[in-house]
Amino acid sequence: MSLDALFDPRSVAVVGASADPAKWGYWLASGALAGRARRTVHLVNRRGGGLDGVPFLPGIGALPTAPEHVVVAVPPRQVRPVVVEGLAAGARCFTVITSGGADPAEERELAALVTAHGGRLLGPNCMGVVDTTTELRLSWGDFPAGSVGLVSQSGNLALEIGRLLARAGQGFSRFVSLGNQRDIDAADALDALIAHEATRVVAAYVEDFRDGRRLARTLAAAHAAGKPVLLLTLGRSEASGRAAASHTGALVSARSVVAAVCRDTGAALVESAGELVDTAVLLAARHRRDRTHPGPRPEDHGHAPTPPLRVAVVGDSGGQGALAADAFVARGLDVPLLTEATRAAVSAHLPSRAGSGNPVDLAGAGEADLRNYAHVTRALLDGGDTDATVLTGYFGDYATANPEQADQECEVARALGAAARESGRTLVVHTMARDTPALTVLRGCGVPVYERIEQAATALAHTARLDRTVPQPPPALPSRPSGRGAPLAADGGYETVRALLAGHGLDFPAAAFVTTADEAAEAALLRVGYPLALKAMGLAHKTEAGGVALGVADEAGLRAAFARMRTATGAGRFVVEAMAAHPHAVELIAGVRYDPAFGPVAMVGLGGVTAELLADTALALAPLTPSRARALLLSLRHAPLLTGWRGAPPVDLDAAADALCALSRAAVAHPELAEVEVNPLLVHPGGAVALDAHGVPA
CATH class of the missing domain: 3.30.470.20 (ATP-grasp fold, B domain)
Incomplete structure (x- = not known):
C-alpha cells in the first residue's frame, strides 16, 4: 500500500497537541503548522487551548474535515480509541508516537485494525516522520533540508546524524522513525526513499531486520535504481549454546551475515554515525556521471579482480600528502604513479624542487599564487590517470590569517568546483580550516570537505565499493520445505546428516557404522579396507575429545584404537571410514x-x-x-x-x-x-x- 499519506498528506491532525514547549505535543503541533501553506492542519486536545492562533479541538469527531494523516501523542490507554475514531473519520495513515503501556499483542492488533481499513501505521513508539520536500515536520528536533533520506530505529541517533549533516552542508530529504515496526517496517520505508526523486542517498539504522530477505531485495533494488544505501546496525553476535555446538555457529555472527548481505546487494555497511555522514556527503555531492571501472561480476572472467579506485593526492605539505596516501592505500585504494604527460602538466605550475609523482607536493606554489591550487588540481582531474583527486592541507584557511585574500580564495574555490564538474571526476578537499567562506563555496559547488583525512579516505573507500558492486538479489527459498528425510535429520548426528547430504549429491568415503570391535574389523575387511579412519559418534568436536584415529593400517591397530577410543569418549557407536588421502588437498x-x-x-x-x-x-x-x-x-x-x-x-x-x-x-x-x-x-x-x-x- 502507498505511503503517500505518510509523506505528503492533504491534511494532518495532531492528537495530543500542546502549547507547552516541554512536551512532545508542542513540537508535533508546531511542526505540523509549519506546513499549513501546503495542507490543512488540525490540532486536537480535549482540554482546549491553542497554538499560533489555531484552536485545539476536543476530538477527531469535532474536526470540520476528515484528516488524512493522524499523529497520536496521547497516553497509552487512549491510543486505540483515537485510532478507532480516526478510522471512522476516514483517516488513511497513523503515526503513533506513544510508547509504553501496550504489549506486543495489542500493538499487532492495532496495526491489523488499521491495515484492515486500508490504512498504514508508523510505530508505535516512534519519533515521527519528516519530509523536507513537502514541508512535513511531524517530529521533535531540527531536521536540516538536503538530499539524504534516513530510516532509523533510534530517534537520538537521527538527531546526531542530522547535526553532523548540517555541519557538512547537507541534510535530510526524508526521515522515518520506525519505532516498533508493527506495520510500516524498514523495507517499506526504504522502498519509499528509493522512489523519492529528491532523495539521492539512502541511510538506515536498523536493529531488527524482521524479514531479512525482503530487506535484501530492497537493498538490491536501491542499487539498481542508482540510490546508494548506507546501513548502520549493531555489532551484536549470538552467544548461545547452539553457537558453541559447531564451528559454523562460532564463525557466523549476526553482523557477519548483514555484512555479506550488504556486499551482495550493493549496500555499504558503515561503523558509526560519523562514517555514515562522511560517506553520504560524498555520495550526495558527486556529480551524476558514468561509474568508473564498475568491475565484472564475480563469476565473470574467472573472478578477475576488480581494479581499485585510483586516487591522486595533492597538498601543500609533503608530510600531509604522504599520510593521505597511506590512509587511502590502507583502505584498499590505489595511489598510482602519474603518467609523464600528467606530470608535465602538473609540473608547469610548480617550482622545480616540487615532487609530481603522486602525491604531488605544491612546495610553496600555493602560497606564491593561490590560483595554483586550481591549476594543479585541474591538471590532475583532466589527466585521466586517476578516478578521484584529493586536495589536502591548508587551502580554505588563508583568509582567516589574511582577510584580504578572502575574495581570491573563494574565486579559487569556484575554480576547483568547475574543474571537478567539467572533468566529470571526483574532487575531495581535506583541510585544517573550518566554516570559512571558501569552504562554503566548495560545498556549494558540490565538493565535499573533510576536517580529517581518514574521513575522506573512508568515504572514498565506501563509494568505490558501491560503484563496483553488481548487486545480486537474494536467492528464493521454496514456499514450503520439501520435508524429504526430515525425520532422518532430527538428531543431527554424523550418520543421519551424512545420509542427508549424500542424498543431495555430496561425496563421502566408503564407511560402515558399528558398535563393537568385531563389527569394526568385519567392516574393514569386507567393505572399507585399510588404511582407514575410526571415529566416535555423538561428539561435536571429535579430535579434541580423542574420538578420531587416522591412518589405521591393520586389524590389530583397529582393535587397539577402538579400545582406547571407547575408554576416552564413552561412545557407543563408531564409524569405520576409508581414508581419503589426496596429494595437494x-x-x-x-x-x-x-x-x-x-x-x-x-x-x-x-x-x-x-x-x-x-x-x-x-x-x-x-x-x-x-x-x-x-x-x-x-x-x-x-x-x-x-x-x-x-x-x-x-x-x-x-x-x-x-x-x-x-x-x-x-x-x-x-x-x-x-x-x-x-x-x-x-x-x-x-x-x-x-x-x-x-x-x-x-
Missing part, C-alpha cells in the same frame, strides 16, 4: 546456519581443527548457485591455496563449488536443523569429499 569448512532474520546462510572457509583460529570465511544467503559458490571460494584470504600455491596444481574448484551447493540445498530442505556443517571438506585436484558432518537441531 586443502581442508575447508562448509556450513549452513539459519539466521532468524535472513534464513539459511551458507559459509565456507579454511577448515580442519584450525577453522576458528584462522577465521578465514565467506558467507552468502543460501541456496547457492555454482557461480556464487565459486566466487565465495575465490574471495577467501587463502584462496591462492586453492588456485595453485608455489607450483602446486589447483584444486577442482567446480567440484568444490558443487559440494557447497549440495550442502546448501540440503540445509534449505531441512529447516529442522538450525546448523549443518561439513568439516573438513577435502578439496583436491581430482574432486571434493566430505570427511565429517554435523548438525544442530533447531
Whole structure:
C-alpha cells in the first residue's frame, strides 16, 4: 500500500497537541503548522487551548474535515480509541508516537485494525516522520533540508546524524522513525526513499531486520535504481549454546551475515554515525556521471579482480600528502604513479624542487599564487590517470590569517568546483580550516570537505565499493520445505546428516557404522579396507575429545584404537571410514546456519581443527548457485591455496563449488536443523569429499 499519506498528506491532525514547549505535543503541533501553506492542519486536545492562533479541538469527531494523516501523542490507554475514531473519520495513515503501556499483542492488533481499513501505521513508539520536500515536520528536533533520506530505529541517533549533516552542508530529504515496526517496517520505508526523486542517498539504522530477505531485495533494488544505501546496525553476535555446538555457529555472527548481505546487494555497511555522514556527503555531492571501472561480476572472467579506485593526492605539505596516501592505500585504494604527460602538466605550475609523482607536493606554489591550487588540481582531474583527486592541507584557511585574500580564495574555490564538474571526476578537499567562506563555496559547488583525512579516505573507500558492486538479489527459498528425510535429520548426528547430504549429491568415503570391535574389523575387511579412519559418534568436536584415529593400517591397530577410543569418549557407536588421502588437498569448512532474520546462510572457509583460529570465511544467503559458490571460494584470504600455491596444481574448484551447493540445498530442505556443517571438506585436484558432518537441531 502507498505511503503517500505518510509523506505528503492533504491534511494532518495532531492528537495530543500542546502549547507547552516541554512536551512532545508542542513540537508535533508546531511542526505540523509549519506546513499549513501546503495542507490543512488540525490540532486536537480535549482540554482546549491553542497554538499560533489555531484552536485545539476536543476530538477527531469535532474536526470540520476528515484528516488524512493522524499523529497520536496521547497516553497509552487512549491510543486505540483515537485510532478507532480516526478510522471512522476516514483517516488513511497513523503515526503513533506513544510508547509504553501496550504489549506486543495489542500493538499487532492495532496495526491489523488499521491495515484492515486500508490504512498504514508508523510505530508505535516512534519519533515521527519528516519530509523536507513537502514541508512535513511531524517530529521533535531540527531536521536540516538536503538530499539524504534516513530510516532509523533510534530517534537520538537521527538527531546526531542530522547535526553532523548540517555541519557538512547537507541534510535530510526524508526521515522515518520506525519505532516498533508493527506495520510500516524498514523495507517499506526504504522502498519509499528509493522512489523519492529528491532523495539521492539512502541511510538506515536498523536493529531488527524482521524479514531479512525482503530487506535484501530492497537493498538490491536501491542499487539498481542508482540510490546508494548506507546501513548502520549493531555489532551484536549470538552467544548461545547452539553457537558453541559447531564451528559454523562460532564463525557466523549476526553482523557477519548483514555484512555479506550488504556486499551482495550493493549496500555499504558503515561503523558509526560519523562514517555514515562522511560517506553520504560524498555520495550526495558527486556529480551524476558514468561509474568508473564498475568491475565484472564475480563469476565473470574467472573472478578477475576488480581494479581499485585510483586516487591522486595533492597538498601543500609533503608530510600531509604522504599520510593521505597511506590512509587511502590502507583502505584498499590505489595511489598510482602519474603518467609523464600528467606530470608535465602538473609540473608547469610548480617550482622545480616540487615532487609530481603522486602525491604531488605544491612546495610553496600555493602560497606564491593561490590560483595554483586550481591549476594543479585541474591538471590532475583532466589527466585521466586517476578516478578521484584529493586536495589536502591548508587551502580554505588563508583568509582567516589574511582577510584580504578572502575574495581570491573563494574565486579559487569556484575554480576547483568547475574543474571537478567539467572533468566529470571526483574532487575531495581535506583541510585544517573550518566554516570559512571558501569552504562554503566548495560545498556549494558540490565538493565535499573533510576536517580529517581518514574521513575522506573512508568515504572514498565506501563509494568505490558501491560503484563496483553488481548487486545480486537474494536467492528464493521454496514456499514450503520439501520435508524429504526430515525425520532422518532430527538428531543431527554424523550418520543421519551424512545420509542427508549424500542424498543431495555430496561425496563421502566408503564407511560402515558399528558398535563393537568385531563389527569394526568385519567392516574393514569386507567393505572399507585399510588404511582407514575410526571415529566416535555423538561428539561435536571429535579430535579434541580423542574420538578420531587416522591412518589405521591393520586389524590389530583397529582393535587397539577402538579400545582406547571407547575408554576416552564413552561412545557407543563408531564409524569405520576409508581414508581419503589426496596429494595437494586443502581442508575447508562448509556450513549452513539459519539466521532468524535472513534464513539459511551458507559459509565456507579454511577448515580442519584450525577453522576458528584462522577465521578465514565467506558467507552468502543460501541456496547457492555454482557461480556464487565459486566466487565465495575465490574471495577467501587463502584462496591462492586453492588456485595453485608455489607450483602446486589447483584444486577442482567446480567440484568444490558443487559440494557447497549440495550442502546448501540440503540445509534449505531441512529447516529442522538450525546448523549443518561439513568439516573438513577435502578439496583436491581430482574432486571434493566430505570427511565429517554435523548438525544442530533447531
